[in-house]
Amino acid sequence: MAKRSIVPFGPQHPVLPEPVHLDLVLEDETVVGAIPSIGFIHRGLEKLVEKRDFKQYVYIAERVCGICSCGHGMGYCESVEHVMGIEVPKRAKYLRTIWMEMSRVHSHLLWLGLLADAMGFESLFMESWKLREKILDMFDATTGGRVIFSVNCVGGVLKDMDSAMLAAIARTVDDMEADMTPLFQTFLKDYTVQSRLKGLGVLPRDQAILQGAVGPMLRASGEEYDVRMLGYAAYSDLDVAPVTATAGDSYARCEVRLKEILQSFRLIREAIGKIPGGDISVPVKGNPNGEYFMRIEQPRGEAIYYVKANGTKNLDRFRLRTPTTSNIPPMVELLKGCQLADVPLIILTIDPCISCTER
Amino acid sequence: MGKLSKSPWLLHYDASSCNGCDIEVLDCLTPRYDVERFGVINTGDPFQADILLITGGVNSQTAPVVKQLYSQMPEPKVVLAVGICACTGGVFKECYNIRGGIDTVIPVDIYVPGCAARPEAIIDGVVKAVKLLDEKKEKIRAQKGREEQPGGTYGSEK
Numbered sequence: 001m002a003k004r005s006i007v008p009f010g011p012q013h014p015v016l017p018e019p020v021h022l023d024l025v026l027e028d029e030t031v032v033g034a035i036p037s038i039g040f041i042h043r044g045l046e047k048l049v050e051k052r053d054f055k056q057y058v059y060i061a062e063r064v065c066g067i068c069s070c071g072h073g074m075g076y077c078e079s080v081e082h083v084m085g086i087e088v089p090k091r092a093k094y095l096r097t098i099w100m101e102m103s104r105v106h107s108h109l110l111w112l113g114l115l116a117d118a119m120g121f122e123s124l125f126m127e128s129w130k131l132r133e134k135i136l137d138m139f140d141a142t143t144g145g146r147v148i149f150s151v152n153c154v155g156g157v158l159k160d161m162d163s164a165m166l167a168a169i170a171r172t173v174d175d176m177e178a179d180m181t182p183l184f185q186t187f188l189k190d191y192t193v194q195s196r197l198k199g200l201g202v203l204p205r206d207q208a209i210l211q212g213a214v215g216p217m218l219r220a221s222g223e224e225y226d227v228r229m230l231g232y233a234a235y236s237d238l239d240v241a242p243v244t245a246t247a248g249d250s251y252a253r254c255e256v257r258l259k260e261i262l263q264s265f266r267l268i269r270e271a272i273g274k275i276p277g278g279d280i281s282v283p284v285k286g287n288p289n290g291e292y293f294m295r296i297e298q299p300r301g302e303a304i305y306y307v308k309a310n311g312t313k314n315l316d317r318f319r320l321r322t323p324t325t326s327n328i329p330p331m332v333e334l335l336k337g338c339q340l341a342d343v344p345l346i347i348l349t350i351d352p353c354i355s356c357t358e359r
Numbered sequence: 360m361g362k363l364s365k366s367p368w369l370l371h372y373d374a375s376s377c378n379g380c381d382i383e384v385l386d387c388l389t390p391r392y393d394v395e396r397f398g399v400i401n402t403g404d405p406f407q408a409d410i411l412l413i414t415g416g417v418n419s420q421t422a423p424v425v426k427q428l429y430s431q432m433p434e435p436k437v438v439l440a441v442g443i444c445a446c447t448g449g450v451f452k453e454c455y456n457i458r459g460g461i462d463t464v465i466p467v468d469i470y471v472p473g474c475a476a477r478p479e480a481i482i483d484g485v486v487k488a489v490k491l492l493d494e495k496k497e498k499i500r501a502q503k504g505r506e507e508q509p510g511g512t513y514g515s516e517k
Contacts (some may be wrong), residue, residue: 011424018373018381019421040420041375044454051453063450066379066475110382113389129389136386147379147475355378 002027009343011040018354022347026340034335034343036328042358046318053313054080054288055154064320065356066147067110070096070103071298072356073152076318078232078296079307080154083288090234092156094275097234098169099142099151101264101271105176106135107299108257108264111351112187115254118348119196127183134176138169156281166272173265180261187258197251201334201346204248211330214323215301216260217350219244220252227297238270250349257351287313298323300351322356366398367489370408370432374425374461375451376415379475380442384412387485392478399485405431410488412481416444416457417464429465435495437468437488441481446470 005026011019019040025033048060061076062069074096081088113128136146142161143149151157161169187193203213208221218225219242226242228235243259245252288309295304301323308317327350334346373381387394388401402408405428417425429438440461443449448459461467468491471484 011421018378019424040418040424041373041415042418042420042456043375043416043451044456045451048451048454060450063377063379063474066377066382069377069379126390129386130391133386133389133391145475146477147382148377353378355373355376 002030004032007340018352020347020352020354022335022343024335024340024343029340031335031338031340031343034332036332038328038354038358040358041355045359046320049315049318051314054309054315055284057315057318058153059150061318061320062148062150062152064359065322065353067107067353068103068298068300068303068322068356069148070099070152071296071303072320073150074100074233075294075296075303075305075320076307077152077154079292079294079305080288080309080315082292082294083290083307083309084154084284084286086155086282086284088156089279089282090276091160091278092280093234094271095157095159095161095280096152097238098161098268098271098275099139099149099157100233101267102135102138102169104264104299105261106132106139107351108261109135111257111299111348112183112254115345115348118345119193121192124183124186124193127186131176131179131183134172138172141165141168153281155284156279158281160280166275170269170272173268177262177265184258187254193254194251196345197254198247198249200250200342201338201349202247202249203330203334207333208248208330211333212326213301213330214326215298215351216253216256217301217327217330220256221248222246225302227295227302230295232294232296234271234274237274238267240267250345253349287311288315298356300324300353300356301327303356320356320359322353322359324350324353324357327352328357365409365489365492366400367409367485367492368400368402368407369410369412369485370403370405370428371401371412371414372421372425372428374413374415374421374445375418375457376442376444377475380414380445380473383475383478384414384441384481387478387481392482394482394485397486397489406433408432408436409492410437410439410485412439412441412485413461414441414445416448416451416454416459417461418456418458422458422464425461425464435492435499437491437495438465439469439471439484439488440467441471441484442476443472443474446472449474 009022023035062073109132116124205221224242228240289311291308304321306319
């Protein structure tokens with residue numbers, strides 16, 4: 001047997017934009033075990049519900065993570081609205097859906113860029129991020145923020161889009177879809193990308209379910225599971241079908257995310273076509289009392305929000321389980337048996353969002 | 360902006376930020392903003408970095424890492440706090456695990472506020488940092504009273 005050694009990976013590592021630490025147990029070049037230790041970005045946001053009232057806390061919820069910001073704000077607001085029995089105007093639900101789907105496109109393009117960067121494919125990284133700027137411009141035009149744009153509030157949304165803006169978004173989406181074609185071709189057909197990703201980090205379907213994988217990670221293993229089908233926000237009116245692949249390897253995860261971008265484009269167009277008129281928010285009176293548990297589909301997978309209120313302006317408890325938390329156990333399994341050089345790529349394919357995970 | 364005297368290399372570290380500023384920092388390196396045209400490279404190695412760019416309020420677990428990264432960088436060095444959390448603690452200031460701004464752990468030269476800080480602001484901060492880097496270099500040169508060797512490095516000896 002080869003001699004065992006432990007190589008520390010992170011917290012400050014070129015491939016990771018965020019700090020996460022892994023102790024990699026190696027036999028020669030092969031990883032036989034990985035021990036994750038997290039907590040570098042723990043801030044204690046859940047505890048902050050005791051200091052902020054339930055309307056102010058929306059801004060904290062949106063800052064759980066800068067990439068999934070819109071989704072966290074929406075998940076929190078919808079939970080509180082359910083507790084208080086508020087019926088949100090239909091238009092607000094559609095606007096939330098449009099922003100949410102735009103966030104998904106931005107998040108997936110960001111991930112594709114990071115994946116290309118981890119492979120050493122620098123021009124592909126630049127291409128992905130160049131495309132992403134168009135979505136950020138739309139955020140900027142509609143809300144005034146580029147990454148954290150605080151549009152959700154308890155009772156609806158804060159900003160409306162007029163018909164010219166909606167038409168501009170539809171046009172941008174069409175443009176982007178045309179621009180996506182070469183990117184799509186490169187990610188799915190390029191020889192280098194294929195040889196780097198195919199067969200790397202295979203997660204079979206039964207293992208994915210057993211280990212509790214969520215989101216694109218689970219769908220890449222062939223399981224049709226997408227929380228958007230539950231029909232929160234305006235998804236009940238839209239045609240959402242899970243995008244799946246069967247291979248379960250890194251290439252399949254890349255393929256699922258690419259196809260989800262196209263699906264999001266379709267959903268944005270559909271939502272713009274169906275959006276009704278009317279108010280964008282309703283006035284909120286009184287304090288919440290009761291509890292509610294809801295799930296939404298973040299770009300990285302299923303996120304769970306739990307809200308418990310006691311009739312005062314401060315909530316008793318806000319609990320958030322993020323997709324990366326569920327995806328870390330399957331990631332640790334995937335790392336066993338891989339080569340040391342493949343570790344950064346495998347970690348990236350789960351699309352880790354550490355600041356969500358640790359809050 | 361005048362001629363840059365040096366191609367500054369950045370070291371980016373996320374000290375418990377929400378990611379918003381981090382993706383904007385990365386955004387600066389991509390085609391829209393492209394700071395590489397000024398010679399700025401995002402390096403992963405503290406031993407080769409001139410500018411330490413930190414996002415997020417420091418917590419108890421990242422504080423030693425921040426200190427270590429700072430001590431590993433050669434003189435002269437400039438610390439850039441990006442985002443309101445890195446400046447003062449921001450919305451997370453009252454969290455039990457947040458110490459406040461980066462300046463509670465290491466000395467900070469330039470503060471770039473914003474939530475999330477916009478790429479324009481970050482680039483402005485980096486350009487200011489380059490100027491400060493030159494001033495610090497002059498100071499070291501005056502102290503040592505000798506000319507800079509071509510291609511030589513400062514601060515290899517303490």
